[in-house]
Amino acid sequence: MTLLPQELIRLKRDGRALPPEAIEAFIAGLTEGRVTEGQAAAFAMAVFFRGLSLTERVALTRAMQRSGTVLTWDLPGPVLDKHSTGGVGDTVSLALAAMVAACGGYVPMISGRGLGHTGGTLDKLDSIPGYTTAPDVALFRRVTREVGCAVIGQTPDLAPADRRLYAIRDVTGTVESLDLITASILSKKLAAGLQGLVMDVKAGSGAFMASTEEARGLAESLVTVANGAGLPTRALLTDMDQPLASAAGNAVEVAYALDYLAGRRREPRFHAVTLALGAEMLVLGGLSPETSEAEARLEAALVSGRAAEVFSRMVTALGGPAGLIDAPERHLPRAPVVRPVPAPRAGRVGAIATRDVGVAVIGLGGGRTRPQDAIDHAVGFTDLAELGAEVGPDRPLAVVHARSEAEAARAEAEVVAAYRIGAEAVTARAEILERIG
Incomplete structure (x- = not known):
């Protein structure tokens, strides 16, 4: 018709x-x-x-998928991916792609730039000198096949209808449509030729969908439509009531991911979410029979150094420096002003307006207020205090990385305003709130 x-x-x-x-x-x-x-x-x-009804959502998603090139793969292992709805300090993709590849999966991860207060994986990768986030399809295929993973941006010939429709939605107040969000995310994943997808849907003060109910609705839509379109998919609802990592920015998050892969630092919250998502990927791809065994395999890939080796090979294959993982400070940009953000009083962190922390990164120049804006990859925050942490004279709220003293002072005030400090100990929510699919 x-x-x-x-x-x-x-x-x-x-x-x-x-x-x-x-x-x-x-x-x-x-x-x-x-x-x-x-x-x-x-x-x-x-x-x-x-x-839209389910039938209409599937039809829209498939039509957008078929609007351009649809990749096919002939590889000796499953083709898997993970997608996050975005948050603050969410640099899981950088570590997870290499970890799953080290366990026998193939991860052609097509990522995006920052959106609103959330950081974008591509903006983080642009911190790495020489790294090509927009390779041609031939290089994308070769690196995926030879290394096991390649994290890049959307190419012009993958789901071009999504790119055009998203630009229109962005200026017409229709970005938040559950139906259009679903089709936008999944059309690109289907075009990438995946055999399994795991969705990380965030809920909390730093998520696009702050309430668990809204996040659950999006997760159910994504899982139902993806499976209806022939892509086996599961989703985890994860907590974003505080930054996932203690770093927020671009180069500082890359450095954080490198420290995680190399074993120099593994914070429990970040580690738990990364393992949970990776385990779902391995089970979905038939590489492990159950999540407990899958988590053990991922841990082994970290401890043995295989995951770090895979990441290093991916970086060099896409034009980045060979010694990045061992000495990130030699290669990643650094801000000229680095100073602590003192806590206004001694006590325990009772709540964090996480979105405001992300906005503060943008204010430093680490994100965009207009599409054409250039990003300062060096700025951001490290050592962000987590919920329940004791802060005071000996423990600042964070360390700010800024281009100037004036910008550091402004960001300091924004972070202080984002933290609520009290006398009582608080218990943070579990990292994994629900599993769907």
Whole structure:
């Protein structure tokens, strides 16, 4: 059934179901330029208010997947990936891709840039001198095959309809549509030719969806639609009521991930989330029969140094320096002003407005307020105090990395405002809130 774009918009505006073939034709028209930006904006707004059924969500996701190149792989192991809905201090992807590859999986991870207050994996990787985040498809395939993982950005020929529709949603107030978020994330993953996907859906003060109920709704949508489109998928709801790592920024998070892989520092919260996501990937790919064994294999990959070796090989294969993991301070950019953020009083951290910490990173220049903005990869925070930590004269709230003293002072004030300090001990939520799928 072929409908004129305006007829399809009218049907959805009136709350009617759209035939899958009509959705396919509309997305093809969007890709080829026959559907205007105004029509795409009207479609997005109609979906925002009226919603899509499961059948419609699957049809939209598959149509966007097929709008460009769909990769296929001929590899001796399962092709797996993980996607996070974003948070503060969430640098799991850098470690996890190498850990899963060290256990026999293949991880062609297509990542994004920062969005709102959350950091982007590509912006972090751009901290590494020489690293190519936009290789051609041939290099992407070769590195994935030979190393086991390649973390890059979306290429122009993968799900181009998603890129065009997202740009329109970004300026029309329809970014938050559950249906459109689902199709946007999964169309790129399906185009990457995956055989298994694990979703990390964040909930808490630093997540896009702060409430557990909202996060659960998104996780259920992603799992249901992905499986309906033929991609085996599971999701974990994870806590974002505090930064996941004690570092937030770009180069500082890369350094954190390198320390984690090399065994110089393994903080319990970050380690727990990384192991849980990796275990789901190994089980989904048939590399382990159950999550407990999978976690043991991932631990072994870390302890033996195999995961660190895989990461190093990926970096050099994509143009980065050979000695990065052993001496990150020689290669990663460093801010000229590094100083502690003193706690305003002695006590225990009772709550963190985590989103505000992410916004403070942007204020330092570590994120964008406009798409064309350049990023200062050196700035950010390290040694962020976690919930329940005792702070005072001997334990600051964080260490700020800034371009100037004035910027450091402004960021210091923002971090102090984001932390609530009291006398009572508090217990943080579990890292893994729920498992879906």
